[in-house]
Amino acid sequence: MKKRKPIIEFKNIFLDFKTKTKIKEIFKDCNFAVNSGQKVVVFGKSGTGKSTLLNLILGFKQPKSGSIFFKNKKITSENIWHVRSQIAYVDQDVMMGEGLVKEIIDEYFSFIANSKVKFSQKELEKQMSDFDLDLSLLEKDISHLSGGERQRLALVVALLLKRPFMILDEVTSALDPASKKIVIEKLIKNKKQTLLVITHDKEWQQEPGVKVFDFKEKKWVQ
Amino acid sequence: MGAVEISIIGLLFGFLLLAIPLIISNWFKLGMGKTTLWSIGRMSVQLMLVGFFLEYIFALNNPWLNFAWLILMIITAIFSAISRAKLKFKIIFVPILIAFTTSTLLILFYFNAFVIKLDYLFEARYLIALGGMLLGNVLSVNITAVNSFYQEIRSQHKFFLYRLAMGANQREALEPFLRRSFQLALLPALAKTATIGVVSLPGMMTGQILGGSSPATAIRYQIAIMIAIYTCGALSVLMTLLLSTKKSFDSYGVLKENIFAR
Numbered sequence: 001m002k003k004r005k006p007i008i009e010f011k012n013i014f015l016d017f018k019t020k021t022k023i024k025e026i027f028k029d030c031n032f033a034v035n036s037g038q039k040v041v042v043f044g045k046s047g048t049g050k051s052t053l054l055n056l057i058l059g060f061k062q063p064k065s066g067s068i069f070f071k072n073k074k075i076t077s078e079n080i081w082h083v084r085s086q087i088a089y090v091d092q093d094v095m096m097g098e099g100l101v102k103e104i105i106d107e108y109f110s111f112i113a114n115s116k117v118k119f120s121q122k123e124l125e126k127q128m129s130d131f132d133l134d135l136s137l138l139e140k141d142i143s144h145l146s147g148g149e150r151q152r153l154a155l156v157v158a159l160l161l162k163r164p165f166m167i168l169d170e171v172t173s174a175l176d177p178a179s180k181k182i183v184i185e186k187l188i189k190n191k192k193q194t195l196l197v198i199t200h201d202k203e204w205q206q207e208p209g210v211k212v213f214d215f216k217e218k219k220w221v222q
Numbered sequence: 223m224g225a226v227e228i229s230i231i232g233l234l235f236g237f238l239l240l241a242i243p244l245i246i247s248n249w250f251k252l253g254m255g256k257t258t259l260w261s262i263g264r265m266s267v268q269l270m271l272v273g274f275f276l277e278y279i280f281a282l283n284n285p286w287l288n289f290a291w292l293i294l295m296i297i298t299a300i301f302s303a304i305s306r307a308k309l310k311f312k313i314i315f316v317p318i319l320i321a322f323t324t325s326t327l328l329i330l331f332y333f334n335a336f337v338i339k340l341d342y343l344f345e346a347r348y349l350i351a352l353g354g355m356l357l358g359n360v361l362s363v364n365i366t367a368v369n370s371f372y373q374e375i376r377s378q379h380k381f382f383l384y385r386l387a388m389g390a391n392q393r394e395a396l397e398p399f400l401r402r403s404f405q406l407a408l409l410p411a412l413a414k415t416a417t418i419g420v421v422s423l424p425g426m427m428t429g430q431i432l433g434g435s436s437p438a439t440a441i442r443y444q445i446a447i448m449i450a451i452y453t454c455g456a457l458s459v460l461m462t463l464l465l466s467t468k469k470s471f472d473s474y475g476v477l478k479e480n481i482f483a484r
């Protein structure tokens with residue numbers, strides 16, 4: 001039997017929340033795992049609580065019952081800070097702050113948890129050109145960037161952090177078809193990195209080796 | 223030499239001036255007549271009562287009584303701040319209590335001991351009058367700071383969570399929000415400070431000059447008290463914000479949803 005190495009694992013997760021009219025169950029005894037190196041796409045209608053999946057992994061929400069494991073260790077309020085530093089997270093219309101782009105990037109790398117991560121100017125330039133971003137953007141105020149540019153900039157920062165696990169929430173929905181293709185291919189190509197993508201975009205599922213999870217039915221379909 | 227006494231008749235002439243705003247209100251149907259009379263009336267009664275107490279307190283000049291009066295002022299400021307802060311009592315009470323009390327007492331006694339060099343640190347005139355000036359500012363800057371801080375974290379929650387996801391510890395995640403609420407609370411007063419002497423003559427200086435002090439003395443007091451007010455405001459905001467964060471974020475570093483009043 002092949003030995004599984006889960007990077008993230010949900011065990012018997014229950015979570016619901018009250019809307020005005022009823023109690024909505026998002027997770028009912030849910031078991032879900034992503035193994036190291038896997039590329040996983042999660043899809044499902046909006047309003048089914050897909051983003052809750054990410055909020056649980058990042059410790060922004062806690063399940064009513066059940067446990068979440070990161071590399072076989074139960075996530076707690078003590079180790080969540082370390083867990084977060086192992087996950088590169090980008091969501092749709094990401095808010096990175098205010099000011100000059102290069103200063104914003106520097107600030108994120110000045111966090112104590114990231115202080116050991118270094119990137120060279122060459123790496124930065126390579127990543128930016130891979131994502132079709134002009135180097136002059138670094139000197140601009142972030143408010144002058146388009147939505148698509150901000151989205152790709154966040155992806156560049158996420159890759160420069162060199163974290164083993166990347167979580168993306170609808171990051172390609174705002175991109176035009178050409179840059180969408182570039183971004184998807186680039187992210188799938190990285191063999192070592194584990195990838196968890198929440199998306200409506202069918203393009204992701206067409207990539208070879210991608211596993212697909214139907215969030216509404218809570219089952220693997222590919 | 224003191225200021226010329228205002229007689230009862232003189233004061234009545236003062237009240238007569240109110241006819242002007244009342245006529246304006248009536249003319250433009252501002253509906254402010256009642257509020258004007260209520261506010262001015264309330265102020266007059268409050269001041270008469272305070273004046274009565276202060277006469278008594280100044281005459282006795284008892285250190286315990288003076289200090290007790292100061293504490294009463296601080297407590298009033300604390301409850302006034304809490305009623306205007308948009309956070310629940312149990313979240314904000316202890317931070318405001320500690321911040322207001324320590325910052326005011328610390329700066330006030332430093333001021334009286336090293337700036338004015340009072341022989342008798344509990345001298346009623348200095349303790350109560352200067353304490354009141356510090357507290358008035360502490361009250362307003364803390365309300366601005368605390369309300370803007372939590373409102374910005376709530377309205378920019380995505381940005382805040384992104385910072386946590388990027389690996390920020392609690393303090394790192396809060397940094398831009400701390401920075402902004404400090405600026406919002408302290409910059410307006412600083413801008414006003416910079417125009418003092420040109421655009422406006424501050425109340426304390428005017429009062430001292432009317433009371434018979436030389437402009438040179440009044441100016442020194444004014445400079446020193448402006449610095450003390452600014453410092454006291456900054457110190458109290460720092461303490462209120464940092465202490466309040468201990469209770470308003472869960473152990474995962476996320477803003478609790480149930481901290482807001484109403």
